[in-house]
Amino acid sequence: MSSENLEENLKDNFENSDEFDFNEKDGKPEKIEYHYGFYGAVNFCYEEFSDQMQFLQEYEIGKKPVRIDMLIINNSAVLTDSIGKFFKKYNVLEYKSPKDNLSIDDFYKAQGYACLYKSSANAVNSIPIEEITVSLFRHIYPNKLFEELERTGLKIDNVKPGIYYVTGRLCVPAQIIISSQLADEGYAAFKILAKDASEDDVKNFIEESDNNNKNEDNIHAVLRVSAALNEVIYQKLREENFAMGALDRLLEGRLEDVALQARAEGRAEGRAEGRAEGRAEGRAEGRAEGIVAGRAAGRAEERSQIKEYLTSIGLSPDVLDGYAPSSEK
Numbered sequence: 077m078s079s080e081n082l083e084e085n086l087k088d089n090f091e092n093s094d095e096f097d098f099n100e101k102d103g104k105p106e107k108i109e110y111h112y113g114f115y116g117a118v119n120f121c122y123e124e125f126s127d128q129m130q131f132l133q134e135y136e137i138g139k140k141p142v143r144i145d146m147l148i149i150n151n152s153a154v155l156t157d158s159i160g161k162f163f164k165k166y167n168v169l170e171y172k173s174p175k176d177n178l179s180i181d182d183f184y185k186a187q188g189y190a191c192l193y194k195s196s197a198n199a200v201n202s203i204p205i206e207e208i209t210v211s212l213f214r215h216i217y218p219n220k221l222f223e224e225l226e227r228t229g230l231k232i233d234n235v236k237p238g239i240y241y242v243t244g245r246l247c248v249p250a251q252i253i254i255s256s257q258l259a260d261e262g263y264a265a266f267k268i269l270a271k272d273a274s275e276d277d278v279k280n281f282i283e284e285s286d287n288n289n290k291n292e293d294n295i296h297a298v299l300r301v302s303a304a305l306n307e308v309i310y311q312k313l314r315e316e317n318f319a320m321g322a323l324d325r326l327l328e329g330r331l332e333d334v335a336l337q338a339r340a341e342g343r344a345e346g347r348a349e350g351r352a353e354g355r356a357e358g359r360a361e362g363r364a365e366g367i368v369a370g371r372a373a374g375r376a377e378e379r380s381q382i383k384e385y386l387t388s389i390g391l392s393p394d395v396l397d398g399y400a401p402s403s404e405k
Contacts (some may be wrong), residue, residue: 089247110173111145111268114213116297117265118146118169122160123291125153135193143191145171158236158261165207168193170395172214174270181240181254184248186210190248215228215270217254238263268302275309278302279318 097123115133122129128151135147139196146169155161172178197203222232222240231243238257242250255266264281267273286294303310352399 083269108301110301111171113269113301114171115146115296116294117269119294120265120291120298121262123294125155128153142192144168144188144193147193158239159211159253162209162211164209166193166203168208170210170212172212174215178212178214178218178221180221183221183225186212186250187246187248205247208248210248211253212250213253213255213266215255217257221331243244265298265399268306271305273302273306273309278306278309278313282318
């Protein structure tokens with residue numbers, strides 16, 4: 077398969093995966109851990125309430141687990157921000173990367189997760205249905221989903237920029253967050269998890285996160301995804317000496333990732349070249365061994381034929397002692 081066909085085949089296999097993106101320079105698939113960044117963004121935004129809330133990512137429901145992207149259990153925090161004030165005690169969060177669709181089936185799947193979570197409790201009704209919410213996050217406005225929700229009789233209220241409440245015949249109240257539309261309310265962490273992140277949003281997040289050592293893992297999770305998607309912006313900010321402390325830590329990690337990948341690719345190429353050279357050497361050795369073996373077999377057959385001839389004319393085959401074929405002289 078040619079390199080062009082191989083790249084097309086890779087795109088066919090990965091272009092619908094929410095964990096892969098394609099490098100604009102060479103078109104090769106690059107692993108982008110979008111959910112890793114999303115988990116960091118949620119924890120970063122609500123870090124001040126970490127002693128009052130539990131953040132359980134990829135939460136498994138039941139014995140044959142279904143995984144919720146994130147479950148937030150709010151024990152006592154009083155949230156006043158536009159997203160958090162919708163929360164109750166048990167909050168199911170589902171995240172769609174910029175490459176993923178958010179369809180009517182995805183909407184009801186989240187409702188199903190909430191109901192499964194309610195039914196997974198050890199004691200009957202220990203998780204009251206009225207204490208559960210669903211929040212779905214996506215970067216781009218889902219036109220088809222909203223049209224279908226309204227067609228089926230549900231009501232959509234745009235309560236704040238980027239925040240839409242869905243009400244009507246639902247088991248669990250739901251909100252849909254469109255991160256690209258969110259106002260500047262400390263939500264830069266969500267807004268920069270996409271290729272079209274604005275330089276201002278990146279700057280806002282870096283300024284918010286600089287010198288925040290307590291939240292460093294979550295900051296790194298967000299920056300790692302955002303930098304992979306917006307390398308031009310981050311390189312520009314670094315050249316302008318913007319927030320050098322935070323960016324140096326980030327780019328150091330990115331360069332380490334690139335170096336590791338390069339070393340891995342180098343080892344793989346080396347192994348492939350070694351196998352190719354080994355096969356070539358093996359073929360050459362085989363040909364040489366075949367020539368030697370063929371010559372030896374030819375000499376043995378020649379001596380046998382001469383012995384038979386000498387015997388047929390009444391001579392002893394011993395006269396061959398010391399005889400060597402002309403090819404060996």
